Amino acid sequence: MSTAADPLLAVHSTDASPDAAHQHDPAALALIKPRLLDAALIESVSDVFKLLGDPTRVRLLDALSHGERCVCDLAVLVGTTESAISHQLRLLRAARLVRVRRVGRMAYYTLDDHHVIGLLHDTRKHVEEGRS
Amino acid sequence: MSTAADPLLAVHSTDASPDAAHQHDPAALALIKPRLLDAALIESVSDVFKLLGDPTRVRLLDALSHGERCVCDLAVLVGTTESAISHQLRLLRAARLVRVRRVGRMAYYTLDDHHVIGLLHDTRKHVEEGRS
DNA sequence: TTGACATATGAACATATGTTCATATAATCA
DNA sequence: TGATTATATGAACATATGTTCATATGTCAA
Numbered sequence: 001m002s003t004a005a006d007p008l009l010a011v012h013s014t015d016a017s018p019d020a021a022h023q024h025d026p027a028a029l030a031l032i033k034p035r036l037l038d039a040a041l042i043e044s045v046s047d048v049f050k051l052l053g054d055p056t057r058v059r060l061l062d063a064l065s066h067g068e069r070c071v072c073d074l075a076v077l078v079g080t081t082e083s084a085i086s087h088q089l090r091l092l093r094a095a096r097l098v099r100v101r102r103v104g105r106m107a108y109y110t111l112d113d114h115h116v117i118g119l120l121h122d123t124r125k126h127v128e129e130g131r132s
Numbered sequence: 133m134s135t136a137a138d139p140l141l142a143v144h145s146t147d148a149s150p151d152a153a154h155q156h157d158p159a160a161l162a163l164i165k166p167r168l169l170d171a172a173l174i175e176s177v178s179d180v181f182k183l184l185g186d187p188t189r190v191r192l193l194d195a196l197s198h199g200e201r202c203v204c205d206l207a208v209l210v211g212t213t214e215s216a217i218s219h220q221l222r223l224l225r226a227a228r229l230v231r232v233r234r235v236g237r238m239a240y241y242t243l244d245d246h247h248v249i250g251l252l253h254d255t256r257k258h259v260e261e262g263r264s
Numbered sequence: 265t266t267g268a269c270a271t272a273t274g275a276a277c278a279t280a281t282g283t284t285c286a287t288a289t290a291a292t293c294a
Numbered sequence: 295t296g297a298t299t300a301t302a303t304g305a306a307c308a309t310a311t312g313t314t315c316a317t318a319t320g321t322c323a324a
Contacts, residue, residue, distance in 0.1 A: 025202075032199075042191055055175055059169075115258045124169070
């Protein structure tokens with residue numbers, strides 16, 4: 001899998017499109033535009049990342065990567081209120097990143113998608129590579 | 133690489149630790165606690181995800197996944213002001229997710245880390261799998 | 265039933281965040 | 295030089311977001 005190297009050879013043409021203020025490479029734009037992700041997908045994808053973009057939720061998922069845990073234990077591991085944890089788990093549940101199993105008055109949470117562990121791992125790699 | 137299956141066999145013991153309000157499985161917690169990611173790494177990882185958690189920036193990265201682009205073309209592809217784009221590119225640059233190459237008064241941006249394409253791809257997969 | 269417990273949730277508050285507008289920098293051209 | 299172009303950036307504003315506190319729901323024990 002090598003990087004897509006698009007032609008960057010187009011000269012600075014005097015553009016004539018009516019809507020755009022100005023464009024450097026109209027030909028390349030026309031080629032790329034239809035290949036971009038559609039609005040709904042963009043929104044969904046960024047929503048998932050938004051969920052991962054909070055320390056408390058990353059801690060939660062990191063804790064859950066070691067196996068199923070109840071809310072009270074997650075609160076201890078994450079170091080926050082059970083209320084705060086519960087609010088966050090609700091969001092993660094809605095996005096199907098975690099799943100509940102209820103036993104009596106306990107609620108046991110697990111990761112519902114093992115892509116998540118991969119995402120955490122890859123991002124960690126990015127961060128660690130940057131510590132030059 | 134299979135999922136780590138931790139023992140969940142501990143009985144509901146009457147806990148005696150002084151700081152925690154209550155714990156369900158103290159033995160498992162003691163085992164897991166030292167294996168959790170440290171605070172600084174959690175923060176860095178969630179910061180990267182936070183950057184990916186915005187539609188405009190996902191659009192930017194998606195556009196850049198098709199090759200190097202100048203700011204004005206990115207503005208057209210993303211459908212926003214060049215000012216807004218520039219603000220976002222600044223953030224992405226600071227996180228070393230994109231890189232600039234300056235030619236005259238133009239600024240050409242590229243992805244600086246190809247993990248990012250993988251992250252986008254995997255998250256897209258998660259989203260698409262959920263459309264049941 | 266009564267009380268204690270585990271979890272869930274709504275409202276409110278403080279903080280963070282993305283865009284807009286104005287302006288700055290820096291390069292190209294007349 | 296002066297005008298125009300491409301990008302960058304600061305301040306301000308409106309919106310979004312995470313936690314806290316109070317309370318609700320449902321479970322178990324006595």
